[in-house]
Amino acid sequence: MWASVQTEWIERTVRLAGQNTPTRENLHLQIQDFAQALQNVLGEGAYHNLDPILERWASSLTQTDLESSTSDLMRFMGILMTSAFETIKQHLKPPEALTLIEGLLPCFNYANEQLAQHEIEAKTSYISNRLNQVQQRLERLDKSKSDFIAIAAHELKTPLTLVEGYTAMLREGLRQRAALSHDVVILIEGIENGARRLRNIIEDMIDVSLIDNALLSLNLQPTWLNRLFEILDRELRPAIEERHQTFQIHHFPGCDEMIFGDPERLLQAFRNILVNAIKFTPDGGIIEINGRELPGFVEVTIRDTGIGIDPNDQNLIFEKFARIGNVALHSSGKTKFKGGGPGLGLPIAKGIIEAHGGTIWVESKGYDEVRCPGSTFHVLLPKHPPSLEGRAADFLAAIAPSQSLSE
């Protein structure tokens, strides 16, 4: 029965499918092959006779087909089926038509399933290839960014040392000739301040490239968090007072317990977080350090009543140079309200905390300069960093003095 309608079906399908199908090459021939395969399946009931053609069609998908969200192959299969049923209805008497359609239906079902599967496989492999390519490009880009930072930092160091050296000589020379007037001192201090800020930025750039290349080495030793906070309290007090802010350091379980860490690096990490808290909290706001003890860990929270951070930016701010917001609006003071920086403070804090085997994240209801929802930075630190596990930790604990080495 199928043989009697095949020719008519092929003509009709070619007309319907036109050139807009994924199998546009030799369309007539291909439909003819499929018709023949259907004939075999109807006779023997072996659906796998359709497989070679279906595989060929699936492999003929072009890049545009693979990128498209709709399925051209499934649409094509739909055309094949409807045109078959239309042709059969037109050319055969109802009982014969019904028998043939009943026979063809499972064949088309099988073909549909197979094509869908092939197409999903082709699209998945295409997408994962593309993802790999993009990933490799991103890695190359990140590597060249990191190389650039390292080279730029190194190249900037030499001229900066010259500026610092000549400024010191100028100051000393003028002092010896008793020519160090008030105006001259102000000018020299201006140069010295600029040079100091430049040195800080260069050191941050070097730290970021160390972190990027997993070269940050920690000088692990017994450390007490409350002592680090005391140092930061003394250091940041002038800035906090200038901004009329309140700085509260709570005594929380775990803060006076000995943990192993690099006190200098931990100071740097907490300093970066606190300087941001001062910068992004309006005058009169509150900054507080609190925390809790967890099994094997101490969690420190640094909360401010500042402008907050948009949820979309809460991961971005830990990436290097990812300073958010309008760069032009940023002022340049280190602790001035919304004072700008190169966007390296948090990536460095993250790198240091992670090098300790810890983790850092931020919580904020969002960014609002009027209502100031505030931000809370969480720092989770293991008491024993992974690099100091086992006997080394026991040894250090046994010889640990009762006073912090960080003092």
Ligand code: ADP
């Ligand atoms: P920067 O050098 O710009 O301060 P950071 O890496 O320290 O770089 O911070 C990145 C960005 O994260 C800041 O520019 C700021 O937009 C946002 N940010 C960091 N801390 C806070 C905070 N406590 N409140 C609001 N925004 C913050």
